[in-house]
Amino acid sequence: MTGTIQFQYDEENDVVIVTPHWKIETKEDCEAWFKQYVDYFGVFHRKVDAVFVLDDFVVASQIVTVWSEYRVRLMKSFIRFSYRVNSNSLVNIMVKSSSFRYNAISQDADSVEGAIEGIKAERLGVAASA
DSSP states (O other), X not given: OOOEEEEEEETTTTEEEEEEEEEEOSHHHHHHHHHHHHHHHGGGSSOEEEEEEOTTEEEOGGXXXXXXHXXXXXXXXXXXXXXXXXXXXXXXXXXXXXXXXXXXXXXEESSHHHHHHHHHHHHHHHHXXX
C-alpha cells in the first residue's frame, strides 16, 4: 500500500509543512515516496524551506541505504533549509548520517513553531553573510 504525504504551504512564513504517512520497505516505496515530493515541490521552481513532521514515518532497516540516497536527492533538488519534528530514532540516525556524508543538512526541532523560528534564524544568517 502506497503511503501519502500531506503538504501545507504556510504563505506567511514561506515554509512548507510536510507530514509523510509512510512505511518505506522497498525500493518501489522509495520511488513512490520521492515522486510525491517531485510532484509537489516541482511547482515552486526554486528550493523551498520545509518542516518535516515525522510522527507517522518509518523506514525499514533493510532499505535504509537506498532510502538515504533518495533523501539526499530530495534535499539537494528541492530543499534549502529544513527541520525535522518527531522523528523516530532510526530515521534520526539515518538522516544525520546522510546529512554529514552528502552535505544534505537538516536540523531537529521540538515543534513546528520552533522549526519555523529556526528557519527564520537561518535565513537571517544567510542574509547577514551576503
